[in-house]
Amino acid sequence: MAQGIPNAQLLDLTRTTQAALPFDGAFEMTLEHPRYHVINKWFPEDKVQLDSGTLIQRNIVLDPQGNAQHVLPYQKIAVTQRDQQSQISARWSQVLTRYSISRQELAANRKRAGYISLIKSKRMESMVDLANLLELRAWSTPESASDNRNPFGLPYWLNKVNASVSSTGDFIGQTIRYGNASTTTTKGGIDGSTAANAHWRNWAFTYDAIDADFVKRTREAFFATDFQSPMIASDLVKGPLSNYRIYMGRRVLTEFTDLTTRGNDNLGSDLAPFENNVTFRKVPVLHTPQINGDTDDPVYGVNHEFFKPYVMSGEWMVENEAETDVEQPGVFTTTVYGQYQYFCTNVREAGFVGSLVPSA
Numbered sequence: 001m002a003q004g005i006p007n008a009q010l011l012d013l014t015r016t017t018q019a020a021l022p023f024d025g026a027f028e029m030t031l032e033h034p035r036y037h038v039i040n041k042w043f044p045e046d047k048v049q050l051d052s053g054t055l056i057q058r059n060i061v062l063d064p065q066g067n068a069q070h071v072l073p074y075q076k077i078a079v080t081q082r083d084q085q086s087q088i089s090a091r092w093s094q095v096l097t098r099y100s101i102s103r104q105e106l107a108a109n110r111k112r113a114g115y116i117s118l119i120k121s122k123r124m125e126s127m128v129d130l131a132n133l134l135e136l137r138a139w140s141t142p143e144s145a146s147d148n149r150n151p152f153g154l155p156y157w158l159n160k161v162n163a164s165v166s167s168t169g170d171f172i173g174q175t176i177r178y179g180n181a182s183t184t185t186t187k188g189g190i191d192g193s194t195a196a197n198a199h200w201r202n203w204a205f206t207y208d209a210i211d212a213d214f215v216k217r218t219r220e221a222f223f224a225t226d227f228q229s230p231m232i233a234s235d236l237v238k239g240p241l242s243n244y245r246i247y248m249g250r251r252v253l254t255e256f257t258d259l260t261t262r263g264n265d266n267l268g269s270d271l272a273p274f275e276n277n278v279t280f281r282k283v284p285v286l287h288t289p290q291i292n293g294d295t296d297d298p299v300y301g302v303n304h305e306f307f308k309p310y311v312m313s314g315e316w317m318v319e320n321e322a323e324t325d326v327e328q329p330g331v332f333t334t335t336v337y338g339q340y341q342y343f344c345t346n347v348r349e350a351g352f353v354g355s356l357v358p359s360a
Contacts, residue, residue: 035287037247038138039131042309049310049343056310056343057089062190062199086197088188088345092312093151095133096337099126101322103330126336138342139290143179156187157307157344158300160355161204169220173204173353188344203352210255214354215280218299219270221352222281227301229281243304246280247288252297253278256285299354306350312339 042048071077099122109118142150159173174185174192185193192200203224207214221227227244248256257278260271270281278285283301291298316338325331344350 035289036131036135037245037286037288038135038309041245042138042304043134049308050313051310052313055089055091056341057087058343058345060086060088060190060346062086062197086190086200088190088343090152090188090310090341090343091148092339093149093341094337094339095130096335097126097130097133098333098335099123100325100331100333102328102332106332123334130336135290139288141176141178144182145178145184147178151340152187152342154300154302154307154342155298157342157347158202158302158351158353159187159204160296160298160353161206166206167204169203169205169217169224169352171198171201171203171224171348173202173347174200187347192347199348202347202350205352205354207354207356210252210259215259215270218280218301218354221301221354225301225303225349225352227281227283227303227351229283244283245302245304246283246285247291247300247302248285249288249292249294249297251292252299253285253287256280295356297356300351301353302351303349306346307342307344310341310343315339 069077101118101122105118106115109115137151138153139155140150140153141156142152156176159175160177161167161172162175165172176184176187178184185191187200190197190200192198203221205217205221207217222229230242230244260278271279288300291300318337320335320337322332322334325333
C-alpha cells in the first residue's frame with residue numbers, strides 16, 4: 001500500500017525553506033494602484049518611528065503661561081502658573097495577512113526550486129493584499145469613534161474646512177469625519193474646538209477651481225504652516241526638506257499639471273517645473289489614487305516630520321512559522337502581523353488641506 005508524505009515532514013520542509021528566505025517586510029509587488037506612497041515612502045526605516053507601550057503618547061504645550069510682559073521699576077508682578085501640558089495619545093492598530101499552502105501544491109512542487117518559487121509567490125500575494133490595505137486605510141478615518149480596529153489615517157489628523165463654511169484659509173481644520181458620516185472635534189485625545197486648544201487645529205481652505213486663486217491660497221498655506229521648498233535636487237530625496245510633499249487625486253492633478261504648462265506669467269514661479277517633476281514651490285506633487293473617490297477633491301500638503309507611521313518595536317511585520325490549519329489538516333498557514341499607527345505630533349505644522357467644497 002502506497003504511503004504519502006507525512007504532514008510533519010511537509011511542514012518541516014516548508015519551515016526550512018522559509019528560514020532560507022528571510023522575510024524583511026519588503027513589498028515586492030503592487031498591482032491595484034499605480035502609486036504606493038505609504039509603502040514606498042512612509043514606512044522605510046528612515047521615516048518610521050519605533051515606539052512601545054500600550055499607547056503612543058506625547059506631551060504638547062498648546063497655550064503659553066502668559067508670564068512674559070513689559071514692566072515698570074518696582075512693579076509687583078503676579079506669576080501665572082497653569083498646567084499647560086496636554087497629552088496626545090493614540091491606540092495601536094493591529095494588522096495581519098496570511099498565506100496558505102496545501103499538501104497538493106507541496107507535492108506538485110517537491111523539488112527545492114519548486115518549493116522556493118511556491119513560497120515566494122504565496123508570500124508575495126499576501127504582501128500585495130497587505131500593501132493595498134495599508135494604503136487604503138492611510139487615507140481614511142476609522143469607521144466611527146468606537147472603531148478600535150482601523151488606524152487613524154491622514155484625514156483623521158489633517159481635517160478639511162467645516163461643513164457649510166467657505167474659507168480662503170485659516171487654522172480652522174478641526175472636525176474629523178468618520179466613515180459612517182459621524183463627526184468629532186477630538187483627535188488624539190484633544191478637543192480642538194475649545195478656545196484653550198485653538199492651536200490643535202490645522203490650516204484648511206476651500207477652492208472653486210484649479211486656477212490662480214487656488215495657487216494663491218496654496219501659497220498662503222505654505223507660509224502659514226512654514227512649509228519649506230527644496231532648493232536643490234538632492235533635497236527632494238534626502239535631508240529634512242524631503243519630508244515635504246503634496247498629494248492630489250487624479251482629476252485635480254490633471255488640472256494642476258495643465259495649469260503648470262500654460263506659462264501664465266500671472267502665476268509667478270510657484271508652478272515652474274523642477275527636475276522634470278510636477279511641483280509647487282519645488283515641493284513634489286504626487287498622484288494619490290486612494291483619494292480619487294473623494295468628491296471634495298482634497299489637496300493634502302504634508303510635512304512628514306510631524307506626521308508619520310509609528311510601529312511597535314519588535315512587533316512589525318513578524319512572520320510566524322507555518323502551522324497546520326486546525327480545520328484543514330492538509331493546509332499549512334503562515335501569518336504575518338504587526339502593530340502600528342499613523343500619528344501626528346503637531347497639527348499646525350504637519351500640513352494643510354484644501355478642498356473643493358465643504359463636506360456636508
